[in-house]
Amino acid sequence: MTQLPGLLDTEAIRKDFPLLDRVVHDGKKIVYLDSAATSQKPRQVLDALNAYYERHNANVHRGVYTVAEEATALYEGARDKVAAFINAPSRDEVIFTKNASESLNLVANMLGWADEPYRVDHETEIAITEMEHHSNIVPWQLLSQRTGAKLKWFGLTDDGRLDLSNIDEVITEKTKIVSFTLVSNLLGTVNPVETIIRRAQEVGALVCIDASQAAPHMVLDVQALQADFVAFTGHKMCGPTGIGVLWGRQELLEDLPPFLGGGEMIETVSMHSSTYAPAPHKFEAGTPPIAQAVGLGAAVDYLSAIGMENIARHEHAITEYAVRRLQEVPDLRIIGPTTAEDRGAAISFVLGDIHPHDVGQVLDEQGIAVRVGHHCARPVCLRYGIPATTRASFYLYSTPAEVDALVEGLEHVRNFFG
Template identity: 95%
Template sequence: MTQLPGLLDTEAIRKDFPILDRQIHDGRKVVYLDNAATSQKPRQVLDALNAYYERHNANVHRGVHVLAEEATALYEGARDKVAAFINAPSRDEVIFTKNASESLNLVANMLGWAEEPYRVDRETEIVITEMEHHSNIVPWQLLSQRTGAKLKWFGITDDGRLDLSNIDEIITEQTKIVSFTLVSNIMGTINPVETIIRRAQEVGALVCIDASQAAPHMVLDVQALQADFVAFTGHKMCGPTGIGVLWGRQELLEDLPPFLGGGEMIETVSMHSSTYAPAPHKFEAGTPPIAQAVGLGAAVDYLTSIGMDNIAAHEHAITEYAVKRLLEVPDLRIIGPSTAEDRGATLSFTLGDIHPHDVGQVLDEQGIAVRVGHHCARPVCLRFGIPATTRASFYLYSTPAEVDALVEGLEHVRNFFG
């Protein structure tokens, strides 16, 4: 068994994840390497969801009966846990959404409807990057089309880093919002946050960070980041699907208009006009994802008990080993950084002329779950002149043996296709 410095006790951790014991394809134990798409859930999260539905299920905030009060306490308790997890100055800065996509759309729509000094219009610019997930491209394209604002972006270098050589020309006095990913979901690149934010602050632009691939894997401190908005999703960090988070600075949430209208987000309503509740409820119209928030709170408890620094160290060791082993495979090309420096636990690659979908299908027959396609980051594939990639992504329960299984599986793929 390969021993690496910094590894967690994966033997103990994996016992918390029932699905990792599943056998498929004639008794092959599943090797799950698709964590950038969604993570598996520990028993602690599954138990929290079951307990909520079995004992506390009710709508939140308005009821005075016991079940409603219990459900409200659990829902708002999850907000407290998330606020502590990201070191938010106030729990009221944590908005629950259904995923990171909704969080980013929320920011784009708030700015499109805002009054000065936040309003995005034809006199302003929006800045993103070429390595964004579609969820951090399309909302800004829609806002640009609606308002006439100019959309600009940073390119990608040959080694999968952001090209910031022209940062002063990309982020200008006309820039109103800069939105970028902290960690690339396709290449694993960790971006230089401080450099980008410093330039944005020089020109008075707001900063929105997509932390979907960061929150599950490293310490996420919104105060240290100094961004204005941070978005992430629950299902990639051991939580349920259907729950996401938008953190925003309190003064911005107070000044910006709501995105959705309906129950709970109001203060008063008449047939002529309405006034809005304070944040976060101002941005949480209708019945929220209550059980999902409870599950996310349990996931935060689980990750905190292990320690995000420990998780980051484990994944760095696994990624360093995986890069080394994959580069031993003939005809394999890593798309993105070819070292473990400043990169997350996501590796995308091509294998000669074999189509990634064929690679993924043959690996699946061996019980190895990877992702194939453009990973909702098609501009990256266009940048590197490829139709798609195979992506292996690791997490706190990943082991060196699973990396070895992947490499052996790729050798089988090469032999299969001759």
Template identity: 95%
Template sequence: MTQLPGLLDTDAIRKDFPLLDRIVHGDKKIVYLDSAATSQKPRQVLDALNEYYERHNANVHRGVYTVAEEATALYEGARDKVAAFINAPSRDEVIFTKNASESLNLVANMLTWADEPYRVDRDTEIVITEMEHHSNIVPWQLLSQRTGAKLKWFGLTDDGRLDLSNIEEIITEKTKIVSFTLVSNLLGTVNPVETIIRRAQQVGALVCIDASQAAPHMVLDVQALQADFVAFTGHKMVGPTGIGVLWGRQELLEDLPPFLGGGEMIETVSMHSSTYAPAPHKFEAGTPPIAQAVGLGAAVDYLSAIGMENIARHEHAITEYAVKRLLEVPDLRIIGPATAEDRGAALSFTLGDIHPHDVGQVLDEEGIAVRVGHHCARPVCLRYGIPATTRASFYLYSTPGEVDALVDGLEHVRNFFG
């Protein structure tokens, strides 16, 4: 068995994840390498969900009976856990959404209806990057179309980094919002946050960070980031689907208008007008994802017990090993940084002229689960002149043996297609 410095005790960790014991295609133990799409869930999270539904299921904030008060305490307790996990100055800066996409759309829509100095209009500019997930492209395209604002973006270098050589031309006095990913879901690139935020602050622009591929894998400290908004999702960080988070600076959340209207987000309602509850409830209309928030709270507990620094160290070791092994495969081209420096645990590649979908299908027959396609980042594929990629992504339960299985599987693919 390959030994690498910095690895977690994966034998112990993997016992918490039931799906990792699955046998597929008759006799193949699953090798799950698709955590960038969604992570597996430990028993602790599954148990928390079951416990909520079996013992505490009620609507929140509305009932004075015992079970309703328990449900409210669990829901708001999850907010406390998330606030501590990201080092938020206030729990009231943590908004629960259904996913990161909704969080990013929430920001874009707030800026549509905002008063000065936050309003985006035809005389202003929006800045994104070419490496974004579609969830951080389409909302800004829609905002641009609705308001007439100009949409601009940073391009990519040949080795999968952001090209910031023209940063003063891209982020100008007209820029209202700069929104970019902390870690690319396709390239794996970890972006230079400080450089971008420093320039945005010079011109008075707001900054929104998509941390969907960062929150599960590294320490996420919103105060240290110095952004204005940070979005991430629960299902990539061993939590359930259907729960996302938007963190925003308190003064912004107080000033910006709500996106959705309905129950819970109001203070008073008459037939003529309404006033709104303070943040975060101003942005959580209707019955929220209660059970999912409870599950996310359990996920935060699980990750915190292991330690995000330890998880990051483990993943760096696995990624470094995976880069080395993949570069040994003939005709394989890594799309993105070809070293483990400043990169996350998602590795996308092409294999000669074999279509990624064929690669993924043959790997599946060996029990190896990878992602194929453009990974909701089609502009990246266009930039590098490829139709799609195969992506292997690692997490706290990934092992060097699974990397070896992937490399052996790719050799089988090459032999299969001759």
């Protein structure tokens, strides 16, 4: 068994994740290497979901009976846990959404409807990057089309890093918002946050960070980041699907208009006009994802007990080992950084002229689950002249043995296609 420095006790951790014991395809135990798409869920989260539905299921904030008050306490308790997890100055800065995509759309629409000085219009610019997930491209395209704002972006270097050589031309005095990913879901690149935020602050632009591939894997401190908005999703960090988070600075949330209207987000309503509740409820119209928030709170408890620093150390060791082993495979080209420096635990690659979908199918026959396609980052594939990639992604339960299984599986793919 390969021993690497910094590894967690994966033998103990894997016992918490029921799916990792599943047997597929001729008795092969699953090798799950798609955590960048969604993580597996520990029993502690599954138990919290079951307990909520079995004993505490009610709508929140309205009922005065016991079960409703319990549900409200669990839901708002999850907000407290998330706030502590990301070191938010106030729990009221934590908004629950259904996923990171909704969080990013919420920011884009708030700015499109806002008054000065935040309003995005035909005289302003928006800056993003070429490595973004579609969720951090399309909302800004829609906002640009609706308002006439100019959309600009940073390109990519040949080794999968952001090209910041023209940072003063991309982020200008006209820029109102700079939105970028902290960690690329396709390339694995960890971006130079400080450099980008420093330039944005020089011109007075707001900063929105997509932390979907960061929150599950490293310490996420919103105060240290010095961004204005941070978005992430629960299902990639051991939580259930259907729950996302938008953190925003308190003064911005107070000034910006709501995006969705309905129950719970109001203060008063008449047939002529309405006034709105304070944040975060101002941005949480209707019945929220209550059980999902409870599950996310349980996931935060689980990750915090292990320690995000320990998880990051484990993943760095696994990623470093995986990058080295994959480079031993003939005809394999990693798309993105080829070292573990400033990169996350997602590694995309192409294998000769074999289509990634064929690679994924043959690996699946061996019980190895990887992702294939453009990973909702098609501009990256266009930049590197490829139709798609195969992506292996790792998490706190991943082991060196699974990396070895992937490498052996790729040799089988090469032999299969001759």
